[in-house]
Amino acid sequence: MRMLLIILQKEFKQIFRNKVMLPIIFVMPIVQMTILVYAATMEIKNIDLLIVDQDLSATSRGISSHFQGSPFFNTEISQMSAKDAYGKLESDEADLILFIPANMEHDLYRNGNAVMQITANAINGMVAGIGTSIVSQTIMQYNRNLVLNYLKVPDTRGIQHQISTTYRYWYNPYLDSKSFMVPGILTILVTAIGLFLSGFNLVREKELGTIEQINVTPIKKYAFLAGKLIPFMVIALFDLTLGLLFGKLLFDVPIVGNILVMYTMAIAYLLVVLSLGLLLSTISSTQQQVLFTAFFFMIVFMLMSGLFTPTESMPNWAQDVNKINPIAHFMRAMRMILLKGSTMNDVLSEFFILMGTGIVLMSTAIWRYKKAS
Amino acid sequence: MKRFFGFVKKEFFHIIRDPRTLVILFGIPIVEIMLFGYVITNELKDIPVAVLDKSGDEVTVEIQNKIYSSGFFLRGGNLYSEKEIEKAFRKGHIKQVIVFEADFSEKLEKEGTAHIELITDASDANTASMIVSYTNAIIQDYMSYRNRQLQMPLQINVETRMQYNPELKGSYMFVPGTMALILMLISAMMTSISIAREKELGTMEILLVSPLNPLQIVLGKVAPYFGLSIINAITIVTLGNLVFGVPINGSIVLLMTLVMLFILMALSLGLLISTVAKSQQQAMFLSMFVLMLPTILLSGFIFPIENMPWLLQVLANIMPPKYFIIILKNIMLKGTGFEYVWKETLILIGMTVVFIGLSVKKFKIRLE
Amino acid sequence: MNTREVIIDVENLVKKFGSFVANDHLTFQVYKGEIFGFLGANGAGKTTAIRILCGLSTPTAGKIWVAGFDAFHQTEQIKRNIGYMSQRFSLYDDLTVAENIAFYGGIYGMSRKEIKEKTEVLLNKLEFSSQKNKLISDLPLGWKQKLAFSVAIFHNPKIVFLDEPTGGVDPITRRSFWDLIYEAAENGITVFVTTHYMDEAEYCNRVSIMVDGKIAALDTPEGLKNAWNANNMDEVFLKITRKL
Numbered sequence: 006m007r008m009l010l011i012i013l014q015k016e017f018k019q020i021f022r023n024k025v026m027l028p029i030i031f032v033m034p035i036v037q038m039t040i041l042v043y044a045a046t047m048e049i050k051n052i053d054l055l056i057v058d059q060d061l062s063a064t065s066r067g068i069s070s071h072f073q074g075s076p077f078f079n080t081e082i083s084q085m086s087a088k089d090a091y092g093k094l095e096s097d098e099a100d101l102i103l104f105i106p107a108n109m110e111h112d113l114y115r116n117g118n119a120v121m122q123i124t125a126n127a128i129n130g131m132v133a134g135i136g137t138s139i140v141s142q143t144i145m146q147y148n149r150n151l152v153l154n155y156l157k158v159p160d161t162r163g164i165q166h167q168i169s170t171t172y173r174y175w176y177n178p179y180l181d182s183k184s185f186m187v188p189g190i191l192t193i194l195v196t197a198i199g200l201f202l203s204g205f206n207l208v209r210e211k212e213l214g215t216i217e218q219i220n221v222t223p224i225k226k227y228a229f230l231a232g233k234l235i236p237f238m239v240i241a242l243f244d245l246t247l248g249l250l251f252g253k254l255l256f257d258v259p260i261v262g263n264i265l266v267m268y269t270m271a272i273a274y275l276l277v278v279l280s281l282g283l284l285l286s287t288i289s290s291t292q293q294q295v296l297f298t299a300f301f302f303m304i305v306f307m308l309m310s311g312l313f314t315p316t317e318s319m320p321n322w323a324q325d326v327n328k329i330n331p332i333a334h335f336m337r338a339m340r341m342i343l344l345k346g347s348t349m350n351d352v353l354s355e356f357f358i359l360m361g362t363g364i365v366l367m368s369t370a371i372w373r374y375k376k377a378s
Numbered sequence: 379m380k381r382f383f384g385f386v387k388k389e390f391f392h393i394i395r396d397p398r399t400l401v402i403l404f405g406i407p408i409v410e411i412m413l414f415g416y417v418i419t420n421e422l423k424d425i426p427v428a429v430l431d432k433s434g435d436e437v438t439v440e441i442q443n444k445i446y447s448s449g450f451f452l453r454g455g456n457l458y459s460e461k462e463i464e465k466a467f468r469k470g471h472i473k474q475v476i477v478f479e480a481d482f483s484e485k486l487e488k489e490g491t492a493h494i495e496l497i498t499d500a501s502d503a504n505t506a507s508m509i510v511s512y513t514n515a516i517i518q519d520y521m522s523y524r525n526r527q528l529q530m531p532l533q534i535n536v537e538t539r540m541q542y543n544p545e546l547k548g549s550y551m552f553v554p555g556t557m558a559l560i561l562m563l564i565s566a567m568m569t570s571i572s573i574a575r576e577k578e579l580g581t582m583e584i585l586l587v588s589p590l591n592p593l594q595i596v597l598g599k600v601a602p603y604f605g606l607s608i609i610n611a612i613t614i615v616t617l618g619n620l621v622f623g624v625p626i627n628g629s630i631v632l633l634m635t636l637v638m639l640f641i642l643m644a645l646s647l648g649l650l651i652s653t654v655a656k657s658q659q660q661a662m663f664l665s666m667f668v669l670m671l672p673t674i675l676l677s678g679f680i681f682p683i684e685n686m687p688w689l690l691q692v693l694a695n696i697m698p699p700k701y702f703i704i705i706l707k708n709i710m711l712k713g714t715g716f717e718y719v720w721k722e723t724l725i726l727i728g729m730t731v732v733f734i735g736l737s738v739k740k741f742k743i744r745l746e
Numbered sequence: 747m748n749t750r751e752v753i754i755d756v757e758n759l760v761k762k763f764g765s766f767v768a769n770d771h772l773t774f775q776v777y778k779g780e781i782f783g784f785l786g787a788n789g790a791g792k793t794t795a796i797r798i799l800c801g802l803s804t805p806t807a808g809k810i811w812v813a814g815f816d817a818f819h820q821t822e823q824i825k826r827n828i829g830y831m832s833q834r835f836s837l838y839d840d841l842t843v844a845e846n847i848a849f850y851g852g853i854y855g856m857s858r859k860e861i862k863e864k865t866e867v868l869l870n871k872l873e874f875s876s877q878k879n880k881l882i883s884d885l886p887l888g889w890k891q892k893l894a895f896s897v898a899i900f901h902n903p904k905i906v907f908l909d910e911p912t913g914g915v916d917p918i919t920r921r922s923f924w925d926l927i928y929e930a931a932e933n934g935i936t937v938f939v940t941t942h943y944m945d946e947a948e949y950c951n952r953v954s955i956m957v958d959g960k961i962a963a964l965d966t967p968e969g970l971k972n973a974w975n976a977n978n979m980d981e982v983f984l985k986i987t988r989k990l
Contacts (some may be wrong), residue, residue: 006853018818023662028451029663033667041515044675079475091541095718118534118535119533120535120536123539124540127541127546130543130546131548153530168486170514172495174506176500178500185501185504215837217836218800221830289398292575293575301405307417317473318422323417337470340577347468351468
């Protein structure tokens with residue numbers, strides 16, 4: 006026990022004396038929370054919409070006016086030629102072009118129907134898809150009102166049957182995507198801190214040669230490894246708290262669930278991350294190797310974890326991989342606890358999976374770490 | 379010159395001899411492309427959805443069948459009261475509950491309107507709004523099919539055309555993005571760390587007193603990574619083309635020239651980082667903050683830059699990957715020539731010159 | 747040396763790495779309190795042998811007893827009775843002089859009070875008290891090595907193993923380093939030292955010379971010089987390596 010205290014004392018001194026550490030511990034949570042959360046928005050707005058109105062009729066102006074002031078679009082109305090308009094698409098000055106041909110209104114009232122074209126720069130398929138569907142829906146809505154005025158009836162029920170839908174968004178009525186990102190980013194933060202710091206620490210002693218000196222002492226393997234884990238557990242939990250605090254202050258993320266449940270999950274998760282870091286450093290001889298291996302695993306597991314896209318929509322093999330993806334389990338639990346108030350009972354399966362993975366990885370790391378060769 | 383090539387060879391073997399690093403170096407681009415191609419898609423698929431059907435008539439069953447056969451949604455079971463919704467959401471097994479009002483088909487026939495309520499677990503706001511709009515689209519689709527006999531007297535039809543990417547493939551976004559990310563990773567991060575390593579272990583001093591001059595040392599250190607990066611760039615373009623159908627509509631020569639320019643920029647950035655960093659850890663965290671996160675987040679590759687707060691948009695403008703991605707999209711997807719990307723090219727050249735200049739200045743100060 | 751009590755007893759030590767034989771049937775004994783020099787060119791197998799004796803590496807075959815313990819199975823007991831200083835510098839750069847001493851003392855189970863008292867004595871003796879709270883990274887190499895040695899014998903081990911302890915320092919500093927070694931030997935600590943400086947070999951009580959994984963000669967420096975008809979150890983070494 007005294008041995009452990011001596012080792013911990015040494016590790017903490019070294020950590021706080023390391024000039025890189027303090028920025029990592031204090032600045033990283035703040036930077037991640039502000040930049041990442043703000044940047045990671047999927048909201049679609051400010052699409053550059055160019056309306057080429059060659060009809061210049063009451064109807065075409067009516068349609069155009071619906072797009073002005075829309076939160077989704079930066080609208081520009083012009084009478085330029087189709088060729089010039091496509092030039093704008095090519096040079097990225099426009100994302101969407103709504104082309105209203107001459108005689109549109111004339112055709113509509115004479116033939117009962119008229120045609121318009123939307124052309125989208127579809128390199129970003131998501132923006133193109135959503136943008137065009139908003140434009141068509143707006144035009145359909147305008148069309149319906151036009152018919153009502155034309156027929157002088159209060160609604161279209163007599164002409165078409167309708168299902169009305171209403172929406173209720175639980176836990177997040179204003180669809181604020183930030184509150185979903187915060188627990189995700191916190192997970193990444195804790196992972197990066199835990200994995201890289203614990204991974205680097207032991208291998209650095211190898212690189213600098215001090216590990217030899219430790220290995221000839223009668224130090225207990227368990228005490229030494231515990232001394233390498235506990236400091237980073239403390240730092241990671243501290244950063245989790247700091248990050249959460251920032252999330253609360255900056256984005257007012259809901260903290261619906263029990264905070265103790267969150268910390269319990271975090272400790273189980275850190276057991277996994279720190280053991281993985283330790284395991285990596287026992288099988289590596291340079292920090293560079295640790296870095297790449299850790300980086301590789303982190304990128305793969307992070308992308309698959311459902312940080313940006315729902316895991317349910319991934320192919321089956323990816324969902325199978327996610328069963329052993331600790332980031333996915335922890336992120337899911339964090340979101341459930343913080344945003345929906347899930348209880349320990351609700352996240353029990355995640356807890357056991359994390360604990361199990363942690364124990365397996367830890368035992369492997371202890372087994373792999375040998376004082377002699 | 380012979381001595382210099384000997385040194386480059388040594389550096390190269392140094393990298394090759396560590397099979398794990400090598401596998402990762404060549405594996406990262408492939409794995410990443412595959413992940414973005416098959417796993418990280420923005421399309422909805424198999425989202426578990428439950429039904430609270432207070433009516434249970436042929437219309438509601440028909441609508442449910444439409445919804446479940448769309449491929450977007452999976453049957454998440456039936457609920458029988460509003461109270462069950464909360465518990466189901468908290469467990470996290472379903473994402474949406476579709477509530478049909480009582481006497482649904484009767485109301486639809488007699489009053490011309492019936493009501494559906496979509497209750498969504500919106501803790502994931504982006505997915506929730508997609509779920510709602512997909513569900514709604516299926517319901518409206520069903521209605522227009524029912525209404526197909528009843529024509530509106532005035533009908534405006536909208537034709538849509540998806541330029542450059544008719545099938546709305548996600549690969550058109552992630553292939554250029556991954557390319558920027560990987561080249562940054564390998565060129566800048568690897569160089570900065572490998573030079574910082576020599577400094578940390580004191581072997582840099584030994585190199586500096588050797589007959590090689592500092593310029594040769596630096597060139598020798600970056601040359602292997604330049605080679606590796608080019609191989610990776612070719613791998614990504616080839617994979618993108620063969621597996622995900624991303625075309626190369628423009629000139630391949632122009633493309634490769636600008637790829638090399640970007641690699642050069644990234645290498646010089648790595649050099650700059652290594653002159654600032656004293657240890658591998660410093661170099662690595664600097665690379666992470668200065669290179670990786672911004673490349674992923676502020677290059678417009680996953681998240682559209684236009685929607686970010688203005689401060690981040692300003693930041694995005696000084697991030698090299700943004701310009702590289704614009705160049706890639708223009709040459710590969712739009713097939714435009716140099717006249718459309720000369721501005722971006724100039725910016726990248728300018729950045730390279732600045733980074734090299736700063737590194738040389740820093741390096742000299744250190745030697746004196 | 748009068749007692750001739752054997753403290754390291756090695757019989758037919760073999761260490762193989764794959765098909766490469768690093769130590770080929772080494773047999774020798776080290777007596778309590780002597781300074782035993784372990785010489786050889788780079789790659790002769792010195793470091794391999796010293797790592798086995800310290801319990802850092804498991805031997806392939808042989809009978810090896812260090813301080814009365816078996817180097818196959820009782821490595822942890824061996825570690826409690828030895829000190830070690832390697833050619834790669836082994837104190838923590840980012841800890842102060844006092845912190846390094848306290849850390850290693852603590853690992854060997856010394857009490858806080860004992861550590862404090864002995865630190866005072868040690869630093870006074872080295873005339874180093876003013877540097878007590880300086881970081882190791884700020885010290886010159888010669889001082890780092892003296893400290894590393896002092897830390898290696900701080901817990902008063904039976905044997906101290908020194909692997910190329912004076913690499914890279916000037917002759918004057920080396921001389922004062924050897925004063926510390928003599929002092930330790932006088933206090934009854936057996937010193938096992940590897941070096942490739944032949945002048946240092948003269949300072950040892952007995953010297954063994956390794957060539958290609960085998961012990962080619964073992965005697966006092968005087969005895970070796972007589973046997974090989976040489977003026978100094980340098981000549982002895984050259985003659986032995988040429989002969990083989």
